Amino acid sequence: MATPAVVEISRWQFAITAVFHMSFPALTVGLSLFLAVMYTVYVRTENPLYLQIFRFWKKIFAVGFGLGVVAGTVMTFEFGLNWGSYAHAVGPILGVTIGMEVITAFFLEAGFIGIMLYGDGRVRPRTMAFACWMIVVGTLLSTTWILSANSWMQDPVGFTEVKGQFWASDWWHVLFNPAFSYRYPHILLAVLISACWFIGGIAAWYLVKQRALPFARRTLSIALGVLAILMPVQLYVGDATAAFMGAHQPAKLQAFEGNWKTDNNGYNLLVVPNTDKGENELHVEIPHLGAVIGKDLTGQANVPGLLQTPKADRPNMWSAFYGFRAMYFTALAMFAMAFAGVVLRLRGRLYTARRFHRLMVWMAPAGVIAISGGWITAETGRQPWVVYGLIRTSDAVSHLSLGAAIASLIGFVGVYALLLGLWIRYIVRTVRTGPEHLVADVGPTINPTEVGHA
Numbered sequence: 191m192a193t194p195a196v197v198e199i200s201r202w203q204f205a206i207t208a209v210f211h212m213s214f215p216a217l218t219v220g221l222s223l224f225l226a227v228m229y230t231v232y233v234r235t236e237n238p239l240y241l242q243i244f245r246f247w248k249k250i251f252a253v254g255f256g257l258g259v260v261a262g263t264v265m266t267f268e269f270g271l272n273w274g275s276y277a278h279a280v281g282p283i284l285g286v287t288i289g290m291e292v293i294t295a296f297f298l299e300a301g302f303i304g305i306m307l308y309g310d311g312r313v314r315p316r317t318m319a320f321a322c323w324m325i326v327v328g329t330l331l332s333t334t335w336i337l338s339a340n341s342w343m344q345d346p347v348g349f350t351e352v353k354g355q356f357w358a359s360d361w362w363h364v365l366f367n368p369a370f371s372y373r374y375p376h377i378l379l380a381v382l383i384s385a386c387w388f389i390g391g392i393a394a395w396y397l398v399k400q401r402a403l404p405f406a407r408r409t410l411s412i413a414l415g416v417l418a419i420l421m422p423v424q425l426y427v428g429d430a431t432a433a434f435m436g437a438h439q440p441a442k443l444q445a446f447e448g449n450w451k452t453d454n455n456g457y458n459l460l461v462v463p464n465t466d467k468g469e470n471e472l473h474v475e476i477p478h479l480g481a482v483i484g485k486d487l488t489g490q491a492n493v494p495g496l497l498q499t500p501k502a503d504r505p506n507m508w509s510a511f512y513g514f515r516a517m518y519f520t521a522l523a524m525f526a527m528a529f530a531g532v533v534l535r536l537r538g539r540l541y542t543a544r545r546f547h548r549l550m551v552w553m554a555p556a557g558v559i560a561i562s563g564g565w566i567t568a569e570t571g572r573q574p575w576v577v578y579g580l581i582r583t584s585d586a587v588s589h590l591s592l593g594a595a596i597a598s599l600i601g602f603v604g605v606y607a608l609l610l611g612l613w614i615r616y617i618v619r620t621v622r623t624g625p626e627h628l629v630a631d632v633g634p635t636i637n638p639t640e641v642g643h644a
Contacts (some may be wrong), residue, residue: 192584192587192588192589192590194584195595196590196591197587199592199595199596200273200587200590200595201583202599203272203595203598203602204265204268204273205566206599206602206603206606207264207606208265209562210261210606210609210610211258211261211262211265212561212562212565213558213562213610214254214258214261215258215262215329215332215333215381216384216385216557216561217384217385217557217558218251218254218258219378219382220381220383220385220386220388221250221251221254221385221389222255222322222328222329223382223385224247224385224389225244225247225248225251225306225322225325226322226323226326228240228244228247229241229244229315229318229322230319230322232244232315233316233318239408242405242625242626243405243625244310245310245625245626246405246620246624246626247389248310249620250616250620253613254613255303257609257613261609264602271598272588272590272595272598273576273586273588274587274588274589275585275586275588276576276581276586276587278354278355279354279355279356279577279580279581279586280356280577282355282356282358283349284339284342284343286358287335287339287342288335288336288339290335291331291332291335291336294328295328295329295332295335296328298324298325298328298331299328299329299332301324302321302322302324302325303325305317305321306318306321306325309321333374333378334374337370337373337374337378338364338365338367338370341367341369341370341373342369342370342577343572343576343577343578344369344373344435344438344439344568344572345367345369345370345578346367346577346578346579347360347363347364347368348360348361348363348364348367349364356580369434369435372434372435373568375427376424376427376428376431377561379420379423379424379427380560380561380564381557381561382416382420383417383420383421383424383524383557383560384556384561385557386413386414386416386420386557387417387553387554387555387556387557388555388558389409389412390409390410390414390550390554391550391551391552391553391555392551392554392621393405393407393409393410393413394406394546394547394551395547395551395621396624397541397547398544398548402624402625403541410540410541411535411540414528414532414535414540417524417528418528418531421525421528421529424521425525428521435571439571439572439578440494441499441503441504441505441571442505442568442572443494444494444495444499445504445506445507445510445511445571446510446513446514447480447493447494447495447511448461448463449470449480449493449494449496450463450469450495450497451495451497452493452494452498453495454480454495455477455478455480455481455486455489455490455492455493456477456478456479456480456493457476457479457483458474458480459476460472461473461474461511463508463511465504465506468496468497468501477489502574503574504574505570505572505573505574506573509566509567509570509571510567510570510571512566513563513564513565513570513571514563514567514571515563516559516560516562516563516566517560517561517563517564517567518563520556520559521560524553527549527550527553530546531546534546
């Protein structure tokens with residue numbers, strides 16, 4: 191068994207790798223759909239504004255897509271290097287699932303990404319549109335396989351244990367496990383919402399700066415229109431997901447509610463947990479609200495505390511509580527902004543409300559923050575299990591030396607910090623440069639008729 195220090199360092203390394211990786215698909219899945227829609231509308235209407243939007247966002251999508259693929263590949267290697275015991279145990283199930291992601295999603299994306307990025311003006315517009323939609327299918331397939339694998343770790347079913355390994359006895363139940371039916375729509379909505387805030391935030395920046403106004407108005411309108419529909423749906427789906435996970439993993443619910451004893455009907459806004467003593471040294475709450483959120487409208491029912499769970503099976507309250515608060519309060523802020531956008535649109539002030547535009551700029555990373563908070567809640571709330579109820583995290587780590595674990599952690603942090611800095615710099619430079627000129631954009635795109643005579 192690996193030492194506790196190696197286990198802790200390996201957990202940090204994987205957490206950093208996962209958060210870094212997730213920040214890219216959190217944007218690119220939704221961006222791929224946005225690009226496909228923009229180019230399809232351009233093909234059907236021949237309005238050069240949509241081509242201008244497509245070309246601008248294609249640049250940001252391309253770099254984020256590439257970095258996301260690289261970061262995801264690194265995670266697969268980490269399974270074998272840092273988490274060898276885990277990989278050996280779940281390889282017959284998760285190895286197949288991840289392999290299917292490579293075969294169906296990655297190959298599809300690899301086959302069409304070149305046309306999408308370099309085909310503009312070189313292939314027929316309808317071929318371009320088809321390539322864009324194939325990228326959308328690829329990103330959705332990738333999301334499906336990865337969520338299926340991760341959800342099985344949250345709620346493992348359909349398996350048989352054979353000599354320390356888990357083999358699928360029913361692939362349907364493995365792939366479409368109960369947790370998947372809740373978490374997949376929740377995460378899919380989250381990545382679409384995240385992309386909308388990113389697009390809307392940058393569009394608002396152009397409105398603040400009074401630049402590229404037709405581009406800014408159209409993209410802001412589209413982003414806020416989609417958000418007005420998706421945000422209420424996401425709050426409903428997120429509540430159902432939290433209820434499901436609370437029923438299947440009660441310790442996770444107890445940890446992110448922030449109570450030790452079952453004697454509080456309030457909703458905790460702030461806690462300072464003392465894990466050794468099993469109590470909060472400080473907490474700030476809204477009385478009765480916890481019971482109301484738990485569907486008791488009288489406000490009298492007590493919220494379950496973490497002392498109900500044996501000490502050896504308790505997750506870390508710090509990470510689960512604040513991860514959930516980061517997701518939840520960011521989601522409420524996003525809902526409020528989306529609602530304000532609807533009001534401004536109805537009052538005809540969507541493109542002139544300067545304070546709203548400045549707030550939209552600050553909200554650009556809101557979706558990524560919410561997704562990161564949700565992931566921290568889901569993963570740390572499942573602890574001390576890496577596969578819930580089957581494999582403890584302490585039993586899943588490879589037999590590494592402490593020096594090797596520290597060196598690889600430093601290496602990952604350094605490389606990821608560099609790549610993240612370069613990516614942010616690229617986005618800032620691309621946004622400051624702005625979209626290409628609207629009228630000149632029509633020229634390079636070939637006429638399908640001309641191609642037919644070539």
